[in-house]
Amino acid sequence: MTGSAGRRGGEKQMVPEAEFSSYYGRPVLKETVWGPDIPSYLFLGGLAGASSGLAAGAHISGHPVLARAAKTGAAAAISLSMVALVHDLGRPARFINMLRVLKVTSPMSVGTWLLSAYTPLALAAAACAVTGRLPRGGAAATIGAAALGTGVATYTSVLLADTAVPAWHDAHRELPYVFAGSAAAAAGGLGMLAVRPDHAGQAARFAVLGAAAELTAKSLLLRRLGPAAEPYQKGRAGTMMEAGDVLTAAGLAGAVLAGRSRPSRHCPAPR
Amino acid sequence: MEIPPPDLGTGRAEPGIDPAARAGYPDHPPRMGFFTDTSVCIGCKACEVACKEWNAVPEDGLLLTGMSYDNTQGLSASTWRHVAFIEQSAVTTRTRDGAPITATGAEGAADLRWLMSSDVCKHCTEAACLDVCPTGALMRTEFGTVVVQDDVCNGCGYCVSACPFGVIGRRETDGGAHKCTLCYDRIGDGLTPACAQACPTESIQFGPLDELRERANQRVAALHDAGKPEARLYGADPGDGIGGAGAFFLLLDQPEVYGLPPDPVVTTRDLPRMWRNAALAACGLAGAVVAACVTGRA
Numbered sequence: 001m002t003g004s005a006g007r008r009g010g011e012k013q014m015v016p017e018a019e020f021s022s023y024y025g026r027p028v029l030k031e032t033v034w035g036p037d038i039p040s041y042l043f044l045g046g047l048a049g050a051s052s053g054l055a056a057g058a059h060i061s062g063h064p065v066l067a068r069a070a071k072t073g074a075a076a077a078i079s080l081s082m083v084a085l086v087h088d089l090g091r092p093a094r095f096i097n098m099l100r101v102l103k104v105t106s107p108m109s110v111g112t113w114l115l116s117a118y119t120p121l122a123l124a125a126a127a128c129a130v131t132g133r134l135p136r137g138g139a140a141a142t143i144g145a146a147a148l149g150t151g152v153a154t155y156t157s158v159l160l161a162d163t164a165v166p167a168w169h170d171a172h173r174e175l176p177y178v179f180a181g182s183a184a185a186a187a188g189g190l191g192m193l194a195v196r197p198d199h200a201g202q203a204a205r206f207a208v209l210g211a212a213a214e215l216t217a218k219s220l221l222l223r224r225l226g227p228a229a230e231p232y233q234k235g236r237a238g239t240m241m242e243a244g245d246v247l248t249a250a251g252l253a254g255a256v257l258a259g260r261s262r263p264s265r266h267c268p269a270p271r
Numbered sequence: 272m273e274i275p276p277p278d279l280g281t282g283r284a285e286p287g288i289d290p291a292a293r294a295g296y297p298d299h300p301p302r303m304g305f306f307t308d309t310s311v312c313i314g315c316k317a318c319e320v321a322c323k324e325w326n327a328v329p330e331d332g333l334l335l336t337g338m339s340y341d342n343t344q345g346l347s348a349s350t351w352r353h354v355a356f357i358e359q360s361a362v363t364t365r366t367r368d369g370a371p372i373t374a375t376g377a378e379g380a381a382d383l384r385w386l387m388s389s390d391v392c393k394h395c396t397e398a399a400c401l402d403v404c405p406t407g408a409l410m411r412t413e414f415g416t417v418v419v420q421d422d423v424c425n426g427c428g429y430c431v432s433a434c435p436f437g438v439i440g441r442r443e444t445d446g447g448a449h450k451c452t453l454c455y456d457r458i459g460d461g462l463t464p465a466c467a468q469a470c471p472t473e474s475i476q477f478g479p480l481d482e483l484r485e486r487a488n489q490r491v492a493a494l495h496d497a498g499k500p501e502a503r504l505y506g507a508d509p510g511d512g513i514g515g516a517g518a519f520f521l522l523l524d525q526p527e528v529y530g531l532p533p534d535p536v537v538t539t540r541d542l543p544r545m546w547r548n549a550a551l552a553a554c555g556l557a558g559a560v561v562a563a564c565v566t567g568r569a
Contacts, residue, residue, distance in 0.1 A: 015376075021525060021527045021528045022527055022528075022530065023345075023355060023357070023527075023528065023529060023530030024336075024338045024341075024343070024530075026438065026530055028435075028437050028527075028530060028531070028532045029432075029434075029435070029437045030347075030431050030432070030434065030437040030438075030439070030440055032428070032431065032432045033428035033431050033432075033440075033441045034432070039300055042531065048558060049556075053556055053557060053559075053560040054353065054429075054560060054563070054564070055559065057560040057561065057563060057564030058564060060564070061564045061565060063564075083398075088427075089425050089426050089427055089446070089447075090424075090425070090426020090427070090428065090441050090442075090446025090447055091424070091425045091426040091445075091446040091447060092425075094406075094423075094424075094425035094426070095425060097406040097408070097423055097424075097425045098405050098425065098427075100406055100407050100423070101405075101406065101407040102547075103402075103404075103405065103407070105403065105539050105542060106402065106403045106404060106405045106429070107403070107542075108403065108405035108427060108429050109405035109406075112405060130545050146557075146560070150481075150553035150554070150556045150557050152351060152370070153553070153556060154549045154550075154552045154553045154556065155549055157545075157548075157549055157552070158542070158545045158546060158549045161538075161541075161545050162403060162538050162539060162541075162542055162545060163403075163432040163433050163434070163436060163538055164397075164399060164432065164433055164435040164535075164538055165430075165432055167505075168432075169538050169541070172541055172544065172545045172548065173544075173548060174549070175334075175548075176545075176548045176549040176552035177552045179552065180552040180553065180556040180559075182554055184556060184559050188563070202563050202564045203563075204564070205563035205564075206559060206560065206563035206564075209559040209562060209563060210559060213555070213559070255415070265305040269330055
């Protein structure tokens with residue numbers, strides 16, 4: 001912004017000051033019609049996808065307690081996600097129309113197919129882990145869910161970025177990393193809550209990596225975005241973003257501390 | 272999988288992308304569109320009424336807004352033509368290059384100017400609503416226009432956030448997305464769309480897009496000759512961020528004044544880059560799993 005005060009003495013302004021006009025102050029874009037279901041889904045989908053990743057890591061490295069908890073968490077989160085997704089539709093009975101086509105130009109279409117493949121695997125992995133049946137099938141489902149889960153946790157960033165909303169679209173470079181980090185932080189946090197501390201080491205490390213990535217990517221995003229970042233910094237959204245950052249940082253610190261002072265086997269799990 | 276085939280062209284003179292050919296109509300009629308010449312709009316709203324009547328679009332609120340004679344407010348799921356009224360007291364406008372123009376009329380009577388403009392769906396060459404629609408409810412017609420198939424739409428609302436013009440909306444009563452069809456049911460039968468048919472001043476002109484563009488260029492030149500340098504076309508350039516609009520406008524002020532975005536860009540142009548970044552982030556997530564679970568012991 002160049003104000004006239006900063007101008008050298010008596011220099012004549014050849015270009016008129018920019019004036020921003022609008023049509024009776026009305027926004028050019030339509031406000032999104034997505035209600036609270038979609039942000040809930042973004043969180044739950046990330047939680048589920050990253051939990052499946054953590055589950056596979058714990059499963060393969062021989063930590064069945066954490067693996068079982070993460071598989072169960074993923075199955076629960078993705079089930080709630082599907083409810084939120086269908087509920088948000090203007091015509092929920094027509095959810096199945098999502099499966100008429102596969103369009104790479106529509107992140108929602110890609111995501112629907114991704115979820116259609118991921119959800120049964122996540123449910124199967126959890127069912128096998130809980131019942132102890134079909135261990136081989138369970139292992140295969142665990143690996144499959146983990147592979148697709150990384151996509152489930154990150155495609156949602158493209159879903160938001162592929163819109164005309166400047167704060168979403170212009171953030172498309174960093175948003176996937178924010179989502180991946182936040183998903184890992186959530187999954188790690190759930191793992192730490194769900195199992196006894198002596199089983200939670202991998203979950204704590206996952207949460208630390210995720211929270212650090214999320215905070216880093218978010219600060220890069222805000223710095224690059226400039227004026228388009230205003231919606232993230234002002235009003236109710238700004239307050240919630242700030243609260244989220246503080247909580248993530250606190251969770252990060254907590255996870256680091258938990259990793260340092262590993263309690264004995266007999267300590268009760270923190271709630 | 273609806274990956275559009277490459278544009279092979281149909282030997283027509285129209286520059287830029289041929290959207291109907293790209294959507295899979297090898298033999299198709301010429302691309303049809305609207306040229307809305309706002310310099311002759313008298314704000315009668317016959318277009319709004321004709322559109323509602325023909326398309327059986329429901330009522331969308333009866334209120335007095337105080338926005339000049341505009342009580343319609345804007346395009347929405349239940350408003351497919353919208354006449355904007357702009358009252359300008361100090362008539363200082365700018366040409367396309369940003370140079371100020373102060374209009375002077377006879378006996379100083381020109382200190383009030385009324386701009387009227389009938390807005391409509393732009394039927395973009397590169398249409399974001401159509402790209403992001405997950406059900407295929409939004410489709411390209413053989414005329415190159417963009418239409419919602421109401422029996423397919425499941426009301427996901429993605430198109431609403433994707434449209435850079437804020438045109439398409441979701442209707443509360445039926446949960447579906449709706450917008451101008453460029454009277455697909457009329458033009459397929461050789462008729463003129465209802466709004467253009469009803470327009471008493473030919474402010475709304477309907478026809479093959481290349482003819483309309485030619486006519487619009489002549490009109491701008493005539494207005495410039497008549498001492499109206501502020502006349503400019505909006506959405507007529509196939510090189511713009513949406514590949515040119517199928518419904519374009521002649522404006523007498525900056526687009527923002529009419530509530531139009533100055534430089535709209537279809538969001539899907541950046542989509543390959545977005546998918547790449549998401550894939551990298553997904554790999555990063557897998558890397559974090561390995562780092563958390565393999566290095567060191569629990």
